[in-house]
Amino acid sequence: MNYIEADLKLEPDFTEIIMAELGEASYESFVETEDGLLAYIQEGDFDQQKLDDITAKYQDLTTIAVTWKSLEKKNWNEEWEKSYEPIEVGDQIRVRATFHEPDSAFKHDLLIQPKMSFGTGHHETTWLVMNEQLSLPHNGLSIMDVGCGTGILSVLAAKLGATSLLGFDIDEWAVENTVENFEMNELSLETEVFQGTIDKVQENKIFGGILANINRNILLSEIPKYIQHLQSGGWLVTSGFYETDQADIEQCALQNSLKKLRSNTRNQWACVVFEKI
Template sequence: MKFRKIIARFQADNIELAEEVICHIFFSFNLKGVICEVPIPEPDEGFGTRTLNTPEHNSIIGYLPDTDDSDLMISQIKDRLAGLSDINVQVNVLSERVDEKDWAHAWKEYFNVTRITDKILVKPEWKEYTPAPGEIIIHIDPGMAFGTGTHPTTSMCLELLEEYVQPGKTLLDVGCGSGILMIGAAKLGVSAMTGIDVDPMAVDITRQNLQKNDISLDRVKLGAVTLDKTPATKYDLICANIIAQVIVSIMPDIAARLAQDGTAILSGIIEERVPDIYAALDAENLECVKKHTRQEWVALVVCRKN
């Protein structure tokens, strides 16, 4: 099967903001295998080779099946991206036809063994690493889903999970992607888990990655569904590593599923959107008890107000 590779090269004063909004547009058109070619920190010494080159262009890359509708969809994507000039993001869109085998493995060169904390490391299955005693290794194949641990939003979530997970607690992961947060939570001691994503492929990849990490599916519920279509079960921990716009829109559904003494970890937020999140929290009688920031990305720890 042929695919169309969509390359959005961009210039912007705020690279993080541009990255967020372009990715959001790509996801809204259901593009797969989205890759962000922007400057990112190198892996720590000893946890992957220092082979991450600075990209020649800031680019977001995604793929869609090459069908009769592809040209129309690409035209619509270009129109959406052209509108970003209103926020000083200039985008040039390129496209090319590729074979499925070429894009299915394209992202692998960007993914190394990554140390998240003193205790947690993320390892792609094609990389070698011998763990030290006490280290938690998350074996992951992100496939066509987002979530490798290298992005600040994901690494901050894992750091906060290490801090807030208590053995025997329950977890809801909204937008489970590759399943990386569920795997980390399970290895930290969470018992029952639910993971949802609007993309059925992400749910399937999550299931595969849980099995690769020897996590019994008997303790897991997975679904390709939006949060408002899930039962209003109460959870001790809720993770939502999405984007600020979506988090704001689903805040009532998050609040309805958060246990009275529960904790929510919200990430995928850029600093400029934090006031919007705070306003949405306040409307649901929730409050931020900890703010974690890295490279203009923000993760918030949220609880009910006393």
């Protein structure tokens, strides 16, 4: 399958937002450039009108110039890996690929096989969730990872003392990569990963903590379902939405017996932590 390369000239402040928008539109990998962003999508999934619609949403705020071209088939994972750099969350977490040397200065060393998707730690929302995990209880808890992506949040949960993990994603590649990353990090706890949604989680499965780094619409639709699997006093971390959507998420949570503990933002993205009353 050939790929389409979209070349977007834009201001740095809008890179992460556009990257997230394109990610939801089936773009698989991204490379930041001096002028903006290169985005890659399989030729069969490319829709020029959709690309134009995404950039048009921001034209009143900034100038975005877009060109695209078809590329011959090649190993884009390999190309992406060349530009992958470790991610640091404060002075405690470092997410690295196997081709990076470990750094003993960090308490938590997370290994990842970087491929063409979100969840590598580079996206703002992944950083936000990991940052919140550091101050949440994990020891002895079962953790559910909604839309697990690469499974990096689950890996951190394991390192923070979780006793079992359940992760799921609608993307087959994400499931395979999560399993791969679990094995790479030599997790010794009980794990389960499947392709699907919250509807496939057994009714009797109850968790002490739930990680939900998805998007606004899915959260608003599924928070009531998450609560059914969350023990009293358990925590729910939500992210994957903009600051402008935070009020809607908080209102939905309030209507479903959740109490807001705190929130945080990073470059227009938001993360809110709740507790089940």
